[in-house]
Amino acid sequence: MTGYIIRRMLGVIPVMMVVGIFVFSLLHLAPGDPAAIIAGDNATAESIAKIRSNLGLDRPLLEQFASWGLATLRGDLGVSIFTQIPVLTLVGQRVGATISLAATTMLVAVTIAVTLGVLAAWKAGSLLDRAVMGLAVTGFSVPVFVVGYILVYFVALQWRWLPVQGYVALSEGLWPWLRQLILPSIALGLAYVALIARITRASMLDVLAEDYIRTASAKGVATVPMLLRHALKNAAVPIVTVIGIGVALLISGVVITETVFNIPGVGRLVVDAISRRDYPVIQGVMIIFAGVYVLINLLVDISYSFFDPRIRYS
Amino acid sequence: MTSSRRTVLTAGMAAAALVTVGAPHVARAQARPARQARMVPHGDLNVLDPIWTTQNMAAYHGAMMYDTLFGIDANFNPQPQMVGKTDISADRRTYTFELRPGLKWHDGTPVTARDCVASLRRWQAKDGAGTHLFARVADTPVVDEKTFRIVLKEPYGLLIDALAKTSTPVCFMMKAEIAATDPNTQITRHIGSGPFKFVEAEYRQGSRVVYERNPDYVPRSEPASGIAGGKRVLLDRVIWDIMPDAQTAASALQAGEVDFFEVPPIELLPALSSAPGVKVEVFNKFGNVGYCRLNHLHPPFNNLSARRAAQLAINQEDIQRAAVGNPAYYQVCGSNFTCGSPMGMEDGAEVLMLKSPMAERQAKARELLKQSGYDGKPLVLLHATNIHVMNQTMLVIAQNLRQVGFNVQLASTDWGAVVTRRSNQNPPDQGGWNVFFTWGGGNATSNPIALSAHAANGKTAWFGWPDNPQTEQMRTEWSAAPTLEARVAVIRRLNRHMFDYVHDVKTGQWVGPVAYRGDRLRGLIQVPEVIPWWNVERYA
Numbered sequence: 102m103t104g105y106i107i108r109r110m111l112g113v114i115p116v117m118m119v120v121g122i123f124v125f126s127l128l129h130l131a132p133g134d135p136a137a138i139i140a141g142d143n144a145t146a147e148s149i150a151k152i153r154s155n156l157g158l159d160r161p162l163l164e165q166f167a168s169w170g171l172a173t174l175r176g177d178l179g180v181s182i183f184t185q186i187p188v189l190t191l192v193g194q195r196v197g198a199t200i201s202l203a204a205t206t207m208l209v210a211v212t213i214a215v216t217l218g219v220l221a222a223w224k225a226g227s228l229l230d231r232a233v234m235g236l237a238v239t240g241f242s243v244p245v246f247v248v249g250y251i252l253v254y255f256v257a258l259q260w261r262w263l264p265v266q267g268y269v270a271l272s273e274g275l276w277p278w279l280r281q282l283i284l285p286s287i288a289l290g291l292a293y294v295a296l297i298a299r300i301t302r303a304s305m306l307d308v309l310a311e312d313y314i315r316t317a318s319a320k321g322v323a324t325v326p327m328l329l330r331h332a333l334k335n336a337a338v339p340i341v342t343v344i345g346i347g348v349a350l351l352i353s354g355v356v357i358t359e360t361v362f363n364i365p366g367v368g369r370l371v372v373d374a375i376s377r378r379d380y381p382v383i384q385g386v387m388i389i390f391a392g393v394y395v396l397i398n399l400l401v402d403i404s405y406s407f408f409d410p411r412i413r414y415s
Numbered sequence: 416m417t418s419s420r421r422t423v424l425t426a427g428m429a430a431a432a433l434v435t436v437g438a439p440h441v442a443r444a445q446a447r448p449a450r451q452a453r454m455v456p457h458g459d460l461n462v463l464d465p466i467w468t469t470q471n472m473a474a475y476h477g478a479m480m481y482d483t484l485f486g487i488d489a490n491f492n493p494q495p496q497m498v499g500k501t502d503i504s505a506d507r508r509t510y511t512f513e514l515r516p517g518l519k520w521h522d523g524t525p526v527t528a529r530d531c532v533a534s535l536r537r538w539q540a541k542d543g544a545g546t547h548l549f550a551r552v553a554d555t556p557v558v559d560e561k562t563f564r565i566v567l568k569e570p571y572g573l574l575i576d577a578l579a580k581t582s583t584p585v586c587f588m589m590k591a592e593i594a595a596t597d598p599n600t601q602i603t604r605h606i607g608s609g610p611f612k613f614v615e616a617e618y619r620q621g622s623r624v625v626y627e628r629n630p631d632y633v634p635r636s637e638p639a640s641g642i643a644g645g646k647r648v649l650l651d652r653v654i655w656d657i658m659p660d661a662q663t664a665a666s667a668l669q670a671g672e673v674d675f676f677e678v679p680p681i682e683l684l685p686a687l688s689s690a691p692g693v694k695v696e697v698f699n700k701f702g703n704v705g706y707c708r709l710n711h712l713h714p715p716f717n718n719l720s721a722r723r724a725a726q727l728a729i730n731q732e733d734i735q736r737a738a739v740g741n742p743a744y745y746q747v748c749g750s751n752f753t754c755g756s757p758m759g760m761e762d763g764a765e766v767l768m769l770k771s772p773m774a775e776r777q778a779k780a781r782e783l784l785k786q787s788g789y790d791g792k793p794l795v796l797l798h799a800t801n802i803h804v805m806n807q808t809m810l811v812i813a814q815n816l817r818q819v820g821f822n823v824q825l826a827s828t829d830w831g832a833v834v835t836r837r838s839n840q841n842p843p844d845q846g847g848w849n850v851f852f853t854w855g856g857g858n859a860t861s862n863p864i865a866l867s868a869h870a871a872n873g874k875t876a877w878f879g880w881p882d883n884p885q886t887e888q889m890r891t892e893w894s895a896a897p898t899l900e901a902r903v904a905v906i907r908r909l910n911r912h913m914f915d916y917v918h919d920v921k922t923g924q925w926v927g928p929v930a931y932r933g934d935r936l937r938g939l940i941q942v943p944e945v946i947p948w949w950n951v952e953r954y955a
Contacts, residue, residue: 132832139462141469142853143583143867145877146838148541151599152467183461184620185603194619253666265666266658363658363667365622373459373621373659376801378831 106403113395120391121173124384125166133378134158135182156182169384178385183377188385191370198268199366201278202358203351205286210293211344217294218301218340219328222309225302233298240295245354249288249361256284266363285362289354293347300343304336311335337408345401349394450651450953452936454675454946455664459657460624463613464601466541469583471856471944478642478945479626479653480521480607481587484512484531485579486643489942491757491858493579494643496635497526497588497608507570514561517633520590520608528563533594535565535578538586540598544577544865545586547894572902573864573894581642581944582859582866610634610646610949611653624655626948639950641942646949649938653948668693668930674953675931675939677946680803681741687930694933697744698941701753701857702926705734705804706868706919707812708879710849713842715794715821720787722917725850726766727780728819729812730773731923738807738925745925751869751913752906754924756861757899763911780819793822795843797851799830808852808922816850837878851878857924858943863890863909871918881918 136153137144153159172179178188221233257265263284269277308314309332317331356368367386374382405412456475462468465477486496495501499515518526532555539545539552554566565574578586588608596602605613611626618624634645656673658664665683667673669690679687679695688695707729715721735745748754749764768776796813799805813823826836826848833851841847859866869890873882889909896902931939935955940947 132828132835134831134835134838137834137838138831139468139470141471141473141583142834143469143543143855143859144541145543145867145875147875148599149838155597155599181461181620184463185601186620191620195622250662253663258666258670261670265670265672266663267656267667267672360660361663363656363660363663365619369659370621373461376829376831377461379461 102403102406106399109395109399109402113392116395117388117391121170121384121388122166124387125169128378128380128383129162129165135378135380138377139183169381173384173388178388179381181374181382182379188382191382192367192386192389195365195367195370197270198364199355199359199368201268201271201282202285202289202355202364202366203348205279205282206290206293206351207344207348209286210290210297210347213290214294214297215301215333215340218298219305219333221298221302222305223324223328225306230302233302237295237299240291243291245288245292245357246361248291249285249358252284252288253361268364268366281362281364285358285364288361289351289358292354293351296347297340297343301336301340304339305332308332308336334408338405338412341401341404341408345397348397352390352394450649451654452650452652452675452948452951452953453654453656453673454948455658455667455673455677456655456946457678459621459659460655461620462601463605465587466538466584466589466598467601469541471583474581474583474585474944475946476613476624477585477587477607478609478947479611480605480609480613481589482518482607482609482646483579483586483642484588485575486641487579487581487942488640488643491641493575494637494640496579496643497531501575508567510565510567510574511558512563512565515633515635516561518608519631521606521612521629521631523631524590525560526588526608527560527591528557530591530594531588532557532563533591534588535586537589537594537596537598538584542577542584542586543867543870544573544580544582544862545584547864548574548577569895570897571894572897576862577865579643580858580862580865581942582856582862583944585945608632610648622657624657626653627651634949639940639947641940642945642947646947648949649952650948665930668932671932674936675929675946677929678927679930681739681744684741684928684930692932692934693930695928695930696941697926697928698939698946699857699926699943700941701756701861701943702744702924703854704748704753704857704860704924705738705808705852705854705922707808707850707852707922708837708868708877708919709917710843710847710879711881712840712874713847713849714792715784715787715789716849718787718789719916720783721789723766724780724783724787724789724819725816725821726914726917726920727768727776727783728815728821729920729922730776730815731769731921733815734808734811735923735925737811738804744928745923748921748924751860751910751918751921752863753857753861756857758861758863758903758906760903760907760910762907763914766914777819784820789821791822793824793843794849795847796823796825797833797836797848798825798827799833799852800827801829804854805830805833805852812850812852812922840874840880852922854922856944863893863906868919879919881916883916883918885912886916886918 137149140149140152180187217233221230224230253265256262263280267281269281271278317327355366356372359366359369371386458472460472460476462473465473482497484498485493488494497514498512500513502511539549551568551571553568557563590606593602593604610629610632612629614625614627628648628651634647637644639645661680664676665679668676684695687693709716709722711717731747739745747769749761749769750759752758798809813825817823837851839847843849855866863869867877870876871881871883871886874880889905893902893905896905935953936951937954938950938952940950
């Protein structure tokens, strides 16, 4: 297993290199000039040209790529063209908010979705099953921002139970942190509830049809232990896979949620950077996203062996 | 490997908790000190050097933490701010400025004349009005610690106006060693002498900007007026919450989580106006002036008749109805210099046929287009789709031009790409363009010198590159005019002339109201292009 993990970790390097080349090429070949945006609308072409030159943006692309690539290999993702703040610092300032949102969202989504999926499979064809599947279809169909605005309107503005927007770090207290994350987590989590509940139900239905479940039932195993210990454990591999995909999808999902609920996370950082062509920030965050994506996939693969002892890596 | 599921889960949860707890304090608890105000500005503060950029957000930031030698008052007259005493020589060529006592930088050191001269030198390199002024400056000697001079080669009536203006870049004073930074390189140290201190440790680009009261600031004795007068700070902290989503900002204002929302969209105004405690007011009476830039370098708009055809075809009313919607917030304007401003003369506007039926205007435009010999080659219109006003306006312009016979091709992209392509002087089919739209603040647009877009000096002019020596001559005349009456007389001629040769095409004027918690804040100052937070009191 250790050898497998090391090999997979080493495999991250070429992936990051390919991502780096793609991101750099796309950004620099796409129209847009950070110098023009920095200079502002009232600036003259001469002033823009001077800023471009001072920032080194008029150097040949290959030269720019080489200096960025070498710095990245040293762990230096550069500094924002606009604020002069190192990219790693910018990410560090925001990663807490994004992790908090992603973690609470997945916690809410997995807890609700697995429960609903198991119940729907257990009572397949019943009203409960149909209600769960109806919820799943709705959750998948309604865009995150629509759910967000509806929640804000009722819960924050009409009933005044929770705040409209903002983020408070966990170090400020558990409740202040949590109350800021409840609405965004529900808004973002609804789609994942739908996704995970459907897979859980399907996977559980397969397992519940197995002979050993019938045997366990015939031997008098109670319903709850049978569902959780015997069925859910064996249905876990596809569920874990879809949770892993869900975590990866969160990377894009948080962008909208962070905007609607004004959470200063990494998603908003990258969207802002794209709109003003802040190349070092976009490149740096994309490299980090790629690394996280690969890491999540690795963790999901490793987790298979915990749920299904027959799976072994060598 | 001997890890158990429980070990892995525990380690994972611990790591998550560590990252979350250890994360920087991106935002603090909602608990609010008594004297604090939160504003949602129109954009993000991503450049902290208000001289390096002409972005308005940087000017807002500058107004908080830096001070100016002069400032305009509520009547748009320049008044001394950091300057205590001004002496103008009889030949009007030497201005002597003495700083008022008690001025200190935020690091505790005194503000000196040397600092001011260095700041002026850096500012003039980036500012249109500054460059115009310094082309006539012979020297800027420092007389003593508190006194310096500006010695002119010839009298220049706009000297103090240029130092007082609020259009970007504003002439902010910085420490000499900071002002020594190349004007095309961003400063890295942020030490002002203004009424608020910038709290760099709490600055989160794209999220929040924090200012604290400068306890050492000595305000002038006069009442606050415009950005002039006594800047009395009545708040301990001012926080700017950067919110990209207008709906969220409006909800936050209604819920009382923020106190001031600078640019609520027009469609949200009815809801905000009826929300308890929320006031909706127009602070910047001059608002914005839209202009459609035609590329004078290439056909068809290197031809006067084609430009005149476009000028007649483009309908301000249609554009404003589509982009702004509510007639209470827009107006059709027959001036190149901001209707309602002292320079907002409408002489010569009859060529726009603003009061004529559209069919009549279009018939005339078709006739002019025919005269121009336009060959039907597609016009490239740069279309920024990510900014509401720009998107709507360009769609209407395209339709207006089609209706009179132009063959129109919209190059739809985002504003970031438009600002790059607009600087391309190549023909439209080689990466250039024919038409783009933008707008200027009404205050800047009212001044023929301050706004770069008013220049008509060919390939060195602002994008569109109009080349008209008469315009340049009249701009210079305006700047040398000694009195308001004399300036207005020049403007009347200049306005007529600019419409006649079609410098660019104006698309109307509109204002954007602000929304704020009137049940908490009072003393807000209404001034164009800056949001002052001095004089503002939180009373509930």
